[in-house]
Amino acid sequence: MRNVLTIARKELRLYFVSPVAYAIATTVYLILGAIFFINVYFGLRGETIPPDGRIVINPLITILLFATPAITMRLLTDEQRMGTIELILTAPVRDWELVVGKWLGSFGFMFLLLAVTWVYPLIIHQMTEPGIDQGVLVSAYTGLIFMTSAMLAIGVFISTLFRSSVAAFFTTLAVFLGLWIVEGFGSGSGVGSEILRNLSFVSHYYDTLFLGMFDIGDLFYYLSLTALALFLGTQVIEARRWR
Amino acid sequence: MIEVKGLTKYYGRHMAIQDLTFDAQRGEILGFLGPNAAGKTTTLRILAGYMPPSQGTARIAGFDVLEQSLEVRKRIGYLPETVPLYPEMSVWEYLDYMGSLRRVEDLEERISEVLEEVQLEERAESYIGNLSKGLKQRVGLAQALLHEPEVLILDEPTIGLDPAQIIEVRHLIQKLGKDRTVLLSTHILSEAQQVCDRVLIINKGQLVAEDTPENLQAQISGADQLVVRASTETEALRDLISLIPEVTEVMPGEVEGEVFVMSVPGKDIRPEVARKIVEAGFDLLELRLAGLSLEDIFLQLTKENTHLKEGG
Ligand SMILES: Nc1ncnc2c1ncn2[C@@H]1O[C@H](COP(=O)(O)OP(=O)(O)OP(=O)(O)O)[C@@H](O)[C@H]1O
Ligand SMILES: [Mg+2]
Numbered sequence: 001m002r003n004v005l006t007i008a009r010k011e012l013r014l015y016f017v018s019p020v021a022y023a024i025a026t027t028v029y030l031i032l033g034a035i036f037f038i039n040v041y042f043g044l045r046g047e048t049i050p051p052d053g054r055i056v057i058n059p060l061i062t063i064l065l066f067a068t069p070a071i072t073m074r075l076l077t078d079e080q081r082m083g084t085i086e087l088i089l090t091a092p093v094r095d096w097e098l099v100v101g102k103w104l105g106s107f108g109f110m111f112l113l114l115a116v117t118w119v120y121p122l123i124i125h126q127m128t129e130p131g132i133d134q135g136v137l138v139s140a141y142t143g144l145i146f147m148t149s150a151m152l153a154i155g156v157f158i159s160t161l162f163r164s165s166v167a168a169f170f171t172t173l174a175v176f177l178g179l180w181i182v183e184g185f186g187s188g189s190g191v192g193s194e195i196l197r198n199l200s201f202v203s204h205y206y207d208t209l210f211l212g213m214f215d216i217g218d219l220f221y222y223l224s225l226t227a228l229a230l231f232l233g234t235q236v237i238e239a240r241r242w243r
Numbered sequence: 244m245i246e247v248k249g250l251t252k253y254y255g256r257h258m259a260i261q262d263l264t265f266d267a268q269r270g271e272i273l274g275f276l277g278p279n280a281a282g283k284t285t286t287l288r289i290l291a292g293y294m295p296p297s298q299g300t301a302r303i304a305g306f307d308v309l310e311q312s313l314e315v316r317k318r319i320g321y322l323p324e325t326v327p328l329y330p331e332m333s334v335w336e337y338l339d340y341m342g343s344l345r346r347v348e349d350l351e352e353r354i355s356e357v358l359e360e361v362q363l364e365e366r367a368e369s370y371i372g373n374l375s376k377g378l379k380q381r382v383g384l385a386q387a388l389l390h391e392p393e394v395l396i397l398d399e400p401t402i403g404l405d406p407a408q409i410i411e412v413r414h415l416i417q418k419l420g421k422d423r424t425v426l427l428s429t430h431i432l433s434e435a436q437q438v439c440d441r442v443l444i445i446n447k448g449q450l451v452a453e454d455t456p457e458n459l460q461a462q463i464s465g466a467d468q469l470v471v472r473a474s475t476e477t478e479a480l481r482d483l484i485s486l487i488p489e490v491t492e493v494m495p496g497e498v499e500g501e502v503f504v505m506s507v508p509g510k511d512i513r514p515e516v517a518r519k520i521v522e523a524g525f526d527l528l529e530l531r532l533a534g535l536s537l538e539d540i541f542l543q544l545t546k547e548n549t550h551l552k553e554g555g
Contacts, residue, residue, distance in 0.1 A: 002343075002346075003344055006340065006343040006344055007344075010332075010340050013336075014329075014331060014332075017331060018331070082327050082329075083323065083325050083327035084327040084328065084329060085327075086288075086293055086323045086325075086327055087321070087323065087327060087341070087386065088344070089292075089293055090291040090292050090293050090316055090319070090321045090323075091316060091341065091344045091345055092313050092316045092317045092344070092345065092346075093344055094313070241293070241294045241295065242294070242295060
């Protein structure tokens, strides 16, 4: 467990000197800021500002679809391409500790990134009367963080499969889009549709947490996805040794 | 300290090493000598716990590299051939990271010590990406020494270093080898000769010879070979030396006044050669045993394979 923290700490530190991470953070804040400004501006000219955090969270999720693959794309691809993984795997570090440590580092970074976006709902809260529903906001943000955790874990898993970060980025993005639209195929009735709906990233968030319905089952879905992806990542690293 | 039995490794269908058996004691520096693609890196990677063997067993400090990999990895320091490092970290940060993973006690103090040992104190804050190849090599070495491992596994530790550095690193290895086991690979014969207590020669994945460097050289050369240079013409020198009964062949050397002398084994003809030259009124400029190149040794080894194994 200490190794996990050591690895996570190192990855987190590297994000703060990485131009990619700064580019992502800048993009996130710029887009969010622009959207927020437009909303508030038009809101002030007559239309009412929706009294919740939705005007922030909606665009945020779209941005996350692209930002998380960019955050995870180099985590294990670089180690494999540069061969640095050889020194980690010959140190007394278990394979899972490496994978989980990488994920935790990226999670730490995204957590900080998301935490800063709280300012926007807070501003709305100040500007509106009687303010926004804090319960909905907390529920939506909690869900967002769990969803991010699952997305990062999938990104880490896919980064174990490649040596090229570009390949890892696009594969991760494709998987996310797949998880996004899978619900559309499950619109009918029957077991198959049911399963598809349950697989979907969207239904576990927008139908419940996003609306303030705090459901442990949904959190469990994202947690299971996180665990599964990290488990698969570990299997790939282990298989690499046996090649 | 290291016991290897019947070690075999396939990459797909390609057999990289075949049935290697050897051991090494504490305080011994064992050299792994072989040409490209001989299987040196493959063997060292298995011993370092990076990948499992296809067949056979290897034990380090009594622990099996496959079954007790973690215990083995705690006890080894490993310098991979490519010296993989993180370019975006500083030397200190990197050693701090590796040291934390290896649970080194009094880490800061230890990092300072190791940096001094590999003479990198002044570059502690430099980014690894900005270091020269030789300096990176030293960072790799520092990383391998950090936790004071019982067994050091060094894959071509002097490659890419300047001559002064090579000598320093060899001294360092010799010093370290006094109380721990060092396994190093190289394709430089003179390096193996200087540094190692014992040398394994491997070729195409197979062990072809195992002995002390001195014995190997003596067995392999078969005939004594000398390089002689004197203040005269090559032709004259050649005629003069040919008079010595033990001499079997005299060939012109690389420069004027230099010859290459082959003689029957077992008798040192150097005093006789020196006397002849001085008596003839020339100045003796150089007289030394000819070092064999690794290529020569391999040529001989493939011819005299069985004979050598008995000898070793
Ligand atoms: N990861 C790998 N996958 C497939 N084949 C490999 C792999 N690593 C090494 N080989 C093959 O195994 C054989 C032995 O390689 P190895 O790297 O052990 O040689 P070496 O003695 O270290 O050579 P060098 O002096 O060039 O470093 C070579 O034929 C090589 O092509
Ligand atoms: Mg090699």
